[in-house]
Amino acid sequence: MIEGKMVNLRAAEMTDLERDFRWMNDREVTEHLSMRYPLSLAAEEVWMREGASKPMAYGAELFFAIDTKDGEHIGNISFHEMSAEKRKARLGIVIGDKAYWSKGYGTDTMLTFLRFAFDEMNFHRIDLTVDAANLRAIACYRKCGFVEEARMRQAGFTRGSFGDQFVMGILRHEFYAQHGTTSGEEAAS
Numbered sequence: 001m002i003e004g005k006m007v008n009l010r011a012a013e014m015t016d017l018e019r020d021f022r023w024m025n026d027r028e029v030t031e032h033l034s035m036r037y038p039l040s041l042a043a044e045e046v047w048m049r050e051g052a053s054k055p056m057a058y059g060a061e062l063f064f065a066i067d068t069k070d071g072e073h074i075g076n077i078s079f080h081e082m083s084a085e086k087r088k089a090r091l092g093i094v095i096g097d098k099a100y101w102s103k104g105y106g107t108d109t110m111l112t113f114l115r116f117a118f119d120e121m122n123f124h125r126i127d128l129t130v131d132a133a134n135l136r137a138i139a140c141y142r143k144c145g146f147v148e149e150a151r152m153r154q155a156g157f158t159r160g161s162f163g164d165q166f167v168m169g170i171l172r173h174e175f176y177a178q179h180g181t182t183s184g185e186e187a188a189s
C-alpha cells in the first residue's frame with residue numbers, strides 16, 4: 001500500500017468490481033473519459049480479473065485503487081503506455097465517487113502516485129491528455145505541477161461536438177523542485 005496524506009493507493013481487488021462497474025456507467029463520471037459505450041458487468045469483470053490476478057509489475061498497465069484513510073474506495077489511478085527506454089508513462093485518474101470531487105482527493109492521489117513514479121519506478125516524465133473543457137481536472141493537474149505542452153484542436157468528440165484537448169506533462173526534477181525530494185537531497189534532472 002502506498003500512503004498519501006488523504007488517500008492510500010492499493011492493488012485492485014475483485015470486491016471493487018461493483019463500484020467500478022457503476023462508475024464506468026455513470027455518464028457524469030465518464031463525460032471526460034474516453035468511454036462512450038455502456039460497459040457490461042461481464043466485460044468489466046473480465047478486465048478486472050485479468051488485472052487483479054497478476055502481480056503488479058512494470059508492463060503494459062499499472063492500476064491502483066484509491067481508498068480514503070477510512071478505507072472507502074473512491075476511484076482508481078493508472079499508468080499506461082509505459083516506456084522503459086524513454087522512462088515515461090501516461091497517467092489516467094478517476095475519482096468515481098462524485099461526493100469526493102473538488103475536496104482535494106484527486107490532488108493528493110496525483111501527488112502520491114507521482115512520488116511513487118519518480119522515487120520507485122524511476123520515471124523521468126509523466127504525461128496525460130485532458131479535455132480543455134475539463135476545468136476541474138486541469139486545475140488539479142496544475143496544482144500538482146503539470147504544464148500544458150500542446151493544445152490539440154478538436155481532438156475530442158463527445159455529446160455531439162468536437163472539443164480541444166491538452167497534452168500536459170511533468171518532469172521528475174520539476175516535481176522534486178515543487179514538492180521536495182524524499183531523500184532530502186537536491187533535485188537532479
Ligand SMILES: CC(C)(COP(=O)(O)OP(=O)(O)OC[C@H]1O[C@@H](n2cnc3c(N)ncnc32)[C@H](O)[C@@H]1OP(=O)(O)O)[C@@H](O)C(=O)NCCC(=O)NCCS
Pocket residue numbers: 029030032033075093094095096100101102103104105106107108129130131134135136137139140
Ligand atoms: C479530475 C479529478 C481526478 C480531480 O479530482 P478532485 O478530487 O475532484 O480534484 P481536487 O479537489 O484535488 O482539485 C480540483 C480543483 O479544481 C477546482 N475546480 C473545481 N471545479 C472547477 C471549475 N469548474 N473550474 C475551475 N476550477 C475548478 C477545485 O476548486 C479544486 O481547486 P482548489 O483545491 O484550489 O479549490 C476528479 O474530479 C475526477 O475523477 N473527475 C471525473 C473523471 C475525470 O475527469 N478524470 C480526469 C480525466 S483527464
